[in-house]
Amino acid sequence: MHLMTNRLTLCRPDDWHLHLRDGAMLAAVAPHSARLGRAIIMPNLVPPVVTGADAAAYRDRIRAALPAGAPLQPLMTLYLTETTDPADVVASHRDGIIAAVKLYPAGATTNSASGVRDFDRVRPVFEAMAAAGIPLCVHGEVTDPEVDIFDREAVFIDRVLDPIRRATPGLRVVMEHVTTREGVDYVRANDAIGATITTHHLVINRNAILAGGIRPHYYCLPVAKRETHRLALRAAATSGDPRFFSGTDSAPHPDRAKESACGCAGCFTAPNWLPIVAQVFEEEAALDRLEQFVSLNGATFYGYPANEDRITLVRRADPAGAPAEIRADQDRVTVFDPGFPLHWHVEDPA
Ligand code: NCD
Numbered sequence: 001m002h003l004m005t006n007r008l009t010l011c012r013p014d015d016w017h018l019h020l021r022d023g024a025m026l027a028a029v030a031p032h033s034a035r036l037g038r039a040i041i042m043p044n045l046v047p048p049v050v051t052g053a054d055a056a057a058y059r060d061r062i063r064a065a066l067p068a069g070a071p072l073q074p075l076m077t078l079y080l081t082e083t084t085d086p087a088d089v090v091a092s093h094r095d096g097i098i099a100a101v102k103l104y105p106a107g108a109t110t111n112s113a114s115g116v117r118d119f120d121r122v123r124p125v126f127e128a129m130a131a132a133g134i135p136l137c138v139h140g141e142v143t144d145p146e147v148d149i150f151d152r153e154a155v156f157i158d159r160v161l162d163p164i165r166r167a168t169p170g171l172r173v174v175m176e177h178v179t180t181r182e183g184v185d186y187v188r189a190n191d192a193i194g195a196t197i198t199t200h201h202l203v204i205n206r207n208a209i210l211a212g213g214i215r216p217h218y219y220c221l222p223v224a225k226r227e228t229h230r231l232a233l234r235a236a237a238t239s240g241d242p243r244f245f246s247g248t249d250s251a252p253h254p255d256r257a258k259e260s261a262c263g264c265a266g267c268f269t270a271p272n273w274l275p276i277v278a279q280v281f282e283e284e285a286a287l288d289r290l291e292q293f294v295s296l297n298g299a300t301f302y303g304y305p306a307n308e309d310r311i312t313l314v315r316r317a318d319p320a321g322a323p324a325e326i327r328a329d330q331d332r333v334t335v336f337d338p339g340f341p342l343h344w345h346v347e348d349p350a
């Protein structure tokens, strides 16, 4: 497949990092991810999803919010706290209620106040997970105020992630939303580790947030870094290396919460992520590896078969029509604008 390709058929894609929220926001955003095969659902609700029972109840609320017949299978996660019970984690995984556990350092990002402060206190959970083969999804940023926000991922690797992995051999780790060359290099150099790469980090660098005015809809965590890092992410995503896979980190917030003196972190990419990612792969002359990134590598890492059904992407002159915003009750939620027209249209027989 080359630049002239204008039609691509792929196994139905998955999303290995997705925020669907709850209540009115869940109802508004779930239809935009309904045509995925599977999605890893992040547990940072208020209060967070901490037990297997919480996860089962949240899964049922998600199913109820999906259109009838939607293919999406939500794969639930638990929010790791210092009081998480290893036996509940193992039982929930064995019973098919959860697919993974999410580690948020306390205070690192939106709704992470119940996260982990002392990593030694969760060592028994890590050991039980390693023994049972349960993946740990990691938000890889230190929260030390002395560390510059643009360095927090690289410092996390040295201070937290590498020590955890050395202390718990065999623990399968997903570095979520990797944003730096250091993160990409760490994943490449190690076994039993994978990484999600978001849509927006393939498209924007930090100038999008800060140059010529402050643009809150491009602010997310980990924050977008300088251009060299964006290029490293594009190289990793398009390389075909099976350890890198698509996780949108689609993170909807009401506009009033983002367009504020203290705007919150998160880009809402669910409605247009696939046309954007296809365009990125086209620009990198890597359309022949798109299916690995969006449909195959993540499933392999998590131990699932590829989805059996297929979707088709068609490149047309007319731009694909993702909405600029959606409504959730009284709220507006702005959709991520990549800054270029999208020409890849999704045709889905389902
Ligand atoms: C996420 C959110 O809003 O829940 N925000 C973000 O900027 N990515 C939290 C997260 O994944 O860090």
Ligand code: ZN
Pocket: 017, 019, 042, 249, 251
């Ligand atoms: Zn996230």
